[in-house]
Structure formats: C-alpha cells, structure tokens
Amino acid sequence: MRFALRTLLAAALLSGSFACLAQSATGTLVMEVDKLQSEVPLSKELQELIRTGGVDWGIKGNELVLTVVDTRYLDFDYGFTTRYGYRHALQLPVGTYRITAVSREPRRSYSEQRLLDRATFVNRNVASFTVEAGKTTTLQVAPVIMDEDALNPAVFIPTLFAGVSAPSADAVDGTIPKRKAVTLRDNTSTAWPDYRGPVKFIPR
Known part of the structure; x- marks a missing residue:
C-alpha cells in the first residue's frame, strides 16, 4: 500500500514538473525591419x-502591435523601437499571436x-504567427513611402508591409515571406x- 502511494506521489510530482516545463517553454521572435524605401523623390535633408x-x-x-501612432496612446506589456535596417530578437512564450x-x-x-x-x-488581426519551443519565427517589416503617402508633402508616413516566416530550428535562412500592407x-x-x-x- 505504501509503495503504491509513493508511486502515485512520484507520478503526480513528475506530471507537475512536465506541466511547469510546458508552461515555461519559449521560442524566439525576430523583428526584422528593412531600410526605408521611397517611391517619391525626397530632399537630402528629408532623407536624413x-x-x-x-x-x-x-x-x-x-x-x-505595429504602430505609426505615438506609443503614449497605446498600452503594451513590452514596447520596442526597431530602427530601419536593424533587427531585434526576444524570447516569447509558445503560442499563437495575432x-x-x-x-x-x-x-x-x-x-x-x-x-x-x-x-x-x-x-x-491582419496576420498571425506561431512561436514554437526552441525555434525561431521572423516577422519582416518593410517601410515604404508610397505615392499616395506623399499627397500631403508636409506629412510622410511610411506604409508598413509585413510578412511572417515559418518557424525554423536554426537562424533565419534569408528567405523572404510574402508581405502585405498592414x-x-x-x-x-x-x-x-x-x-x-x-x-x-x-488614463485612470
């Protein structure tokens, strides 16, 4: 009887350990932002x-959330700025993200x-991606100043095109996912x- 109780207790502890391990499993998200492109001519000063x-x-x-609006109007758990032409990697819990x-x-x-x-x-819900344990998912964002963005020459707001690569166990392989304007x-x-x-x- 005691042996059976010890066996059940050990099984319960082992099951709990696996549950905690599953809850703490993470994968890598890489935010990769292209250099800014423009379909309209810009002065050197404005380009800089x-x-x-x-x-x-x-x-x-x-x-x-991708935003071109001031982040003080938004409520994030974690907020970042990735400069044009750079990338940022972080660990996220496994799961599906919108x-x-x-x-x-x-x-x-x-x-x-x-x-x-x-x-x-x-x-x-313009797109979604899945973070898998021990794997890398890449969100590639291309900022482009399009013709319609230049209708008001005093205001230039790039259109963001985004695409998600499938998770891979290795580093990003350089393939470019299909992107859409978001x-x-x-x-x-x-x-x-x-x-x-x-x-x-x-505000409260």
Missing part, C-alpha cells in the same frame, strides 16, 4: 531626417486630438474613437 527613424511595436498578451496595426492617414492638423479622432484607425485603411478598419480593444491606453 526620415531614415534615422524606425518601427514602433509592442506585445500585449498574445497580440503584437498582429494588429495602428495607423493614421497622412493629414496635417494643429490638434493632435483631431488627428486621433479623424485620421487614426486600427487594423485588427497600415492602409479599408472597410475593415476601426476608427480610433470606436476602438475598445486592449492595446488602447485609457
């Missing part, structure tokens, strides 16, 4: 000003609140005043 920028992004639960983009139209206004109310929008407004976009999701910072 814009090309020193980067892509702001963050993690909120199982949601990865990608959301927060963007705005290239308008000019003296009121930041008016830009939030009239020009800012959210594209939810920061353009369409009929599925949610206006910022109407958005009630978890990444919106609401």
